[in-house]
Amino acid sequence: MIEDAAKKTIKILDQNGIVLNKNERNHIEVVDFGLNQLEKQGLQIIVYENNDRYCAKELVLFSNQTCPEHSHPNVGEEEGKMETFRCRAGKVWLYLEGESSERIQAKIPKGSEDYYTVFHEIELNPGDQFTIPPDTLHWFQAGEEGAIISEFSSTSRDEFDIFTDPSIQRV
């Protein structure tokens, strides 16, 4: 299933004119957050660069796929990860702390309702972008047609991410 998801990811990027090199094609990160329901809660990642100053990734979401709620906390004296999501293709609904939107467009994954707690909605279409401040709860879901997001950020240290769902393990 991981291999199928990796192939599907490459195909989606190909169709949208985003070229990966051979090494990247062989190292698509398929993340199911240990929940074993990748199509509902999961994310596909290509890490272009992650050094001690900045990070850049391509994120691919399948149709209605959701990245579960989490935050990037401060680590020691260093501020938590700050990240800019730029929608390249498809549609993304991003939710973060702040005033709840009256009606949200995403569908919260069934059985996980308790672990989605922030509902300030930002809709991102191709060419739109939004910067998520450090240490801020957020989650996001693709529309029907899936989505490609370029993520520009400070250094990525996934092992410090805090997920609302206690059963999630991000390795």
Next chain:
Amino acid sequence: MIEDAAKKTIKILDQNGIVLNKNERNHIEVVDFGLNQLEKQGLQIIVYENNDRYCAKELVLFSNQTCPEHSHPNVGEEEGKMETFRCRAGKVWLYLEGESSERIQAKIPKGSEDYYTVFHEIELNPGDQFTIPPDTLHWFQAGEEGAIISEFSSTSRDEFDIFTDPSIQRV
């Protein structure tokens, strides 16, 4: 001429499936470095994000257009800008400090030969990327078909850039 170059930039990005929002379309940075020979020595830039932690831009080069030699020096206690060039379309020859390549593929802009001094060649085709260390002289030129480069970097502070050509002013 600036307006024509901006329009051409938008067209190239459109043709390659890179979507800009309205504000970005209205703020294409067309840089001729004060040399008044944009087609030979110049660069078109879309700044997606530049904050005190990271920066992301799209760089567009027309056919055989050259970005002149420069470095990003350390500023006070902060290390100079570090940047990753990812070729999205076309072809780029990047030159930086280090052992000179036996034969370089770029053509040095006529009349400016004195201001190109580093010749370690890196060829970037779509999907290839290279990270330029801080405080390192570099220049780059697109191939015949032009190029689109995604630049991921630490904070951009153009006003501190040092150009080899003393007549260049980067505002």
